[in-house]
C-alpha cells in the first residue's frame with residue numbers, strides 16, 4: 312500500500328480526471344472541501360471507478376448527534392478514511408464511530424482519524440491567537456490520546472509529533488502527516504513542515520502531499536520520487 316496520499320485540491324472533475332489519468336497504478340488520494348464543494352460527493356464515485364483509494368477529508372466538527380448522522384451517510388460512500396477535528400471532544404469522536412458503524416457497508420467501516428493541531432498553526436498562533444497554552448506537541452499528544460480513547464484509528468498531525476504519538480498511543484495508531492515540502496519548496500501557508508525523508512525517519516504511517524506533487528512539472532515523477540523515499 313502506498314504511503315503517500317495525494318491531496319486533490321482541485322475545483323473541477325476535469326482537473327481530477329486529467330491528473331489521475333497520468334498514473335498507470337492505483338494512487339491513494341485525498342478529497343477535501345475544495346473538490347467536494349465544487350463537484351459534490353459524486354466525485355467519490357468517479358475516483359473509485361478509476362480504482363483509487365480515498366481519504367475523504369471533510370473534518371467534521373459539530374455536536375455529537377450531528378456528527379453521528381453525518382458519518383452514517385459518509386460511511387455509505389465506501390471511502391477508506393474519513394476525519395473529524397479532535398477539538399470536538401471525546402463524546403463527538405465516539406459519536407463519529409457510532410455513525411460510521413451504523414452506515415458501514417458489509418460491516419466494514421472506513422478508518423476514522425482526528426485532526427489535532429493543523430499544520431498551518433505555529434506555536435505562536437496556538438498560544439497567542441487560539442489561546443491554548445503550552446507546547447504544540449503537548450496539545451497534539453493530548454488530542455491523540457483522546458482520539459484513541461474514543462475508539463478512533465489515528466490522527467492527522469505534523470511530522471514533528473508522529474514519534475511521540477506512537478510512543479503514547481502505540482505503533483498501530485495511525486499518524487497521517489501533511490505539511491510535507493521538498494527541500495526546494497516554499498513553506499507557503501504551512502507552519503510545521505518537513506521533508507518526506509524526515510517523515511520516514513520519524514515513522515509517519517502516511518504523508519499527505521498536495522501542491523508539491525500537483526503543481527510540479529512532472530507530477531508522476533515527483534510522486535514516485537516521494538513514494539520511493541517513504542518506502543526506503
Ligand SMILES: O=C(O)c1cc(=O)[nH]c(=O)n1[C@@H]1O[C@H](COP(=O)(O)O)[C@@H](O)[C@H]1O
Pocket residue numbers: 318320341343368370394426428429430431467468489490491501519520521522523
Ligand atoms: O486534514 C488534512 O488533510 C490536513 C490537516 C492539516 O493539519 N494540514 C493540512 O495541510 N491538511 C491538508 O493537507 C493538504 C496539504 O496540502 P499541501 O500544503 O499543498 O501539501 C491540504 O489538502 C490540507 O487540507
